[in-house]
Amino acid sequence: MDSILNWLNENSGLILHYGIQAVIALVIFLLGGRIAKFCAKLTEKAFDKKKVDKAVSSFVSSIVYAIVFAATILMALSQIGIETTSFIAILGAAGLAVGLALQGSLSNFASGVLIILLRPFKSGDYVEAGGKAGTIKKIEIFSTEMRTPDNKVIVMPNSKIMSDAIINYSREATRRVDLVIGVGYDADLRKAKEVLKSVLDNEPRILKDPAYNVSVSELADSSVNFIVRPWVKSEDYWPTYWSLMENIKIALDDADITIPFPQMDVHLHKQD
Incomplete structure (x- = not known):
């Protein structure tokens, strides 16, 4: 001591x-x-x-x-x-x-820098990247946070985002709704086309410019297929899509025009 x-x-x-x-x-x-x-x-x-x-x-x-x-x-x-x-x-x-x-972490950091410089998307954009789709919430050093429409949070490594195609659904102000509507071979095509056009004309979210397109696209195995392609604002895409699918079915039923399901004709030949 x-x-x-x-x-x-x-x-x-x-x-x-x-x-x-x-x-x-x-x-x-x-x-x-x-x-x-x-x-x-x-x-x-x-x-x-x-x-x-x-x-x-x-x-x-x-x-x-x-x-x-x-x-x-x-x-x-x-x-x-x-x-x-x-x-x-x-x-x-x-x-x-x-x-x-930690090559993966450094790759995530470098990819984060590229995302900031190239800006393929911004906060609030709805994108499809790295095999997932959701709304961008924030970009961090190593990862990007996305939120799905059903309110799930996805934390995506930046390197995975930059290594694959990025589809940005929100960048442009307008989007085209692509529908394929099939009618029976016995249907009056002129009447069917007019019915489809009337449904589009009565949908207020559809833009006048550019004009929509309704045309016969294919003589398929069991139906005559129309392409129905109106333009809408990006934020109106899904509400318009769902409304058109419902209203087209109702309008075709009211006009006695059938939407056939896939079918196959089988012919039997009797041999003596």
Whole structure:
């Protein structure tokens, strides 16, 4: 016990010095974390004021947070006497090893940067990407969050999104509704065409320009197929689609025009 007390008395100045340095380093670390969060929020607010896409502001703010927090850690380590130059070199070597081990994560990060630069979609767009479809909520460093129409949340790796085709259903202001309506071979085609046109004319969500198209497209195995292609605003696509399917069936039934189901005629020949 006496030897410990003597050692403490002899090194009290050194202990006090490093104790103060450690406290300062801890304060730097705690304040740096708050400053990093503050900078990230400030960046996001600045983007929001300029009406930049929400997904872009979320992505950039997360990068700002990571940079400020990394600088805070280096400052705290420097305060307690750790040589940051050599530490950065060690981190570089370790980063290379980790980078080789985490190629997928780095690929996600690079893909996230490409999404921000190329902007194939923005927050609020309904897209089909990576084999999934949903509304884009936010883009982060490694992943993109989507929400399906039945309110499921999909977190998609950015690399998977950029490695496949992206279908953006919301980018253009208008969309074409493509329907194929089959009628029986015994039906009056002129009358059937007029019935289809009357249904389209009575649908208020269908645009006048460009004009819709109703034409015979195929003499199929069991029906004569019409293509019905009106144009609507993108947000009216599904309501119009469902309304047309119902109203066309009702209108054809009222006109005594049948919509045949797939069928096959079998002929039997008797041999003596």
